[in-house]
Amino acid sequence: MQEKRSDSTLEIKNLNISFIQGEKEANALRGISLSLKRNEVHSLVGESGSGKTVTSTCIMGLLPTPPGRINSGQIILNDQDLLLLEEKDQRQIRGKEIAMVFQEPARYLNPTLKVGDQITEMLILHLGMGKGEALDRALEIFDLVGLDGGKRILDSYPHELSGGMKQRIMIAIAISCNPAFLIADEPTTALDVTLQLQILKLILSLKNTLDMGILFISHDLRVVHDISDWVSVIYAGRIVESASREKLFSDPKHPYTRLLLESIPDADKRGKRLQTIPGKVPDAEDIPGGCAFHTRCPLAEDICKTVQPETKEVGEGHSHTTACHFIGKQWKQWKN
Numbered sequence: 001m002q003e004k005r006s007d008s009t010l011e012i013k014n015l016n017i018s019f020i021q022g023e024k025e026a027n028a029l030r031g032i033s034l035s036l037k038r039n040e041v042h043s044l045v046g047e048s049g050s051g052k053t054v055t056s057t058c059i060m061g062l063l064p065t066p067p068g069r070i071n072s073g074q075i076i077l078n079d080q081d082l083l084l085l086e087e088k089d090q091r092q093i094r095g096k097e098i099a100m101v102f103q104e105p106a107r108y109l110n111p112t113l114k115v116g117d118q119i120t121e122m123l124i125l126h127l128g129m130g131k132g133e134a135l136d137r138a139l140e141i142f143d144l145v146g147l148d149g150g151k152r153i154l155d156s157y158p159h160e161l162s163g164g165m166k167q168r169i170m171i172a173i174a175i176s177c178n179p180a181f182l183i184a185d186e187p188t189t190a191l192d193v194t195l196q197l198q199i200l201k202l203i204l205s206l207k208n209t210l211d212m213g214i215l216f217i218s219h220d221l222r223v224v225h226d227i228s229d230w231v232s233v234i235y236a237g238r239i240v241e242s243a244s245r246e247k248l249f250s251d252p253k254h255p256y257t258r259l260l261l262e263s264i265p266d267a268d269k270r271g272k273r274l275q276t277i278p279g280k281v282p283d284a285e286d287i288p289g290g291c292a293f294h295t296r297c298p299l300a301e302d303i304c305k306t307v308q309p310e311t312k313e314v315g316e317g318h319s320h321t322t323a324c325h326f327i328g329k330q331w332k333q334w335k336n
């Protein structure tokens with residue numbers, strides 16, 4: 001079903017978003033940049049409240065404004081800034097070129113519409129198919145996402161299906177128009193471990209078959225390790241480190257990344273107490289000055305309290321960036 005398209009990228013540049021609540025302003029995203037390529041999984045990882053969902057909803061044009069406000073930034077696909085397009089043109093791109101799967105299929109699927117009507121609606125709207133053609137295509141897509149008994153499923157309401165099937169149907173609807181990019185915001189956290197694995201495998205196989213670029217959002221670094229080509233670490237609305245999967249896991253440069261990696265449960269450490277990062281992500285209304293991580297960082301010095309570190313290239317011959325004042329000298333002092 002796939003005709004190969006030219007290499008395209010989805011570039012998120014310097015996205016700055018706040019939420020206005022009365023007198024208060026919550027700085028949810030403070031200059032987020034991400035680059036997504038076809039046939040790559042780019043993971044966005046960080047603790048709860050760091051800005052992952054705000055990023056994905058903004059890319060999908062689903063950010064409620066108000067209370068949300070896009071202060072600056074660009075979302076560039078095929079040389080166009082999606083944030084500058086008229087709403088109807090945006091809608092055309094989102095869903096067709098960029099699609100999304102969510103954590104909770106139950107909230108995304110319409111409970112009052114049969115599955116068949118929901119998937120064909122996308123194909124009719126975006127690809128201009130007739131009903132019959134759309135139904136045939138839907139069955140093909142069900143095959144692709146591993147749903148058996150396609151005709152029966154087309155005729156079912158979401159509540160008649162299991163959690164794993166609903167997840168596959170949401171993925172089927174998301175990929176129905178053959179999108180170049182798929183955003184998956186914690187797509188497996190609501191599932192049990194066996195289903196999680198199946199869905200992750202499915203996402204990876206679709207990446208290859210459909211040549212899709214995937215923004216994979218998670219706070220589970222083990223999953224991120226297994227699935228990613230590229231990883232960006234987000235903290236309090238900023239990317240603090242971004243690198244290839246290999247570099248990020250073998251040679252982390254930011255103290256936050258390092259602490260996250262130390263908190264991964266691992267078979268060798270069984271029985272030992274798991275390290276967790278003391279404290280929590282600051283509220284978007286109350287982000288500390290300087291480096292936002294300084295309040296929890298074992299390496300913080302005076303400069304970290306006042307000066308926000310710039311994002312810098314580190315390492316050679318590859319693109320590995322981080323925002324910390326103490327790159328290089330930091331690990332010698334680590335937790336001493």
Ligand SMILES: Nc1ncnc2c1ncn2[C@@H]1O[C@H](COP(=O)(O)OP(=O)(O)OP(=O)(O)O)[C@@H](O)[C@H]1O
Nearest residue numbers: 019026028047048049050051052053054067283284
């Ligand atoms: N509608 C909203 N109104 C006000 N503040 C919001 C709104 N949505 C998000 N925020 C704030 O933006 C920040 C980022 O939230 P976000 O939902 O993106 O976090 P997340 O990284 O997806 O967390 P989780 O891992 O729990 O899903 C938080 O401080 C949150 O309170």
Ligand SMILES: [Mg+2]
Nearest residue numbers: 052053054185
């Ligand atoms: Mg979220």
